[in-house]
Amino acid sequence: MLDVRPEGPEDHWEVEALYDLCFAPGREALSSYRLRDGVPPVADLCLVACEDGIVAGAIRYWPVRVGAARALLLGPVAVHPTHQGEGLGAWLIRDSVERARAAGWLRVMLVGDAPYYGRFGFARLAGVLMPPPTNPERVLGLALQPGAWEGVRGEVTRAA
Known part of the structure; x- marks a missing residue:
C-alpha cells in the first residue's frame, strides 16, 4: 500500500536520490x-508516494512568471524503477493537478513529451518562451480554469 503525502524536509535527500537515479547526470x-x-517550491503540491516508509515516487512544483502572469512549473516527477509501469507517475500528476486547482492556481506548465503529458490535458504553449536551450515543442501547458492560458505570452522567469 502506497502512502501519498506532501513532501517534508525529512524526504529531501531521498527525493533528490530518486531524481538522480531516474534522470541523466547534469539534470540540474x-x-x-x-x-x-x-x-522555494510550492510545498503543498510537492508530493511523495511511499511504500513501507521508502520513497517510490515524487513530484514537485515551482512558482514562475510567464510575462506578467503567475503559473506553476511542474517537475520533476519521477518514479523508482521498481514501481514504473504501475501508473504511479500518472496518479501523482492527476492528484497534484487537482490540488493545484483546489488551491486556486490558474495554470500549469512543464517541459516534456507531448504524447505522455497530452493524456493529462497538457498541450503546446505557443508564445511561451523558456530560457535556452529548450525545444519550444516541449513547452506544454494546462489551464486549471477555462481560458487561463488565453493571451498569456512571454518569457518564463523566476518568481519573485
Missing part, C-alpha cells in the same frame, strides 16, 4: 533548474 544544468534556483 537544464534551463528549468535555473528557474528554481533560490525559489
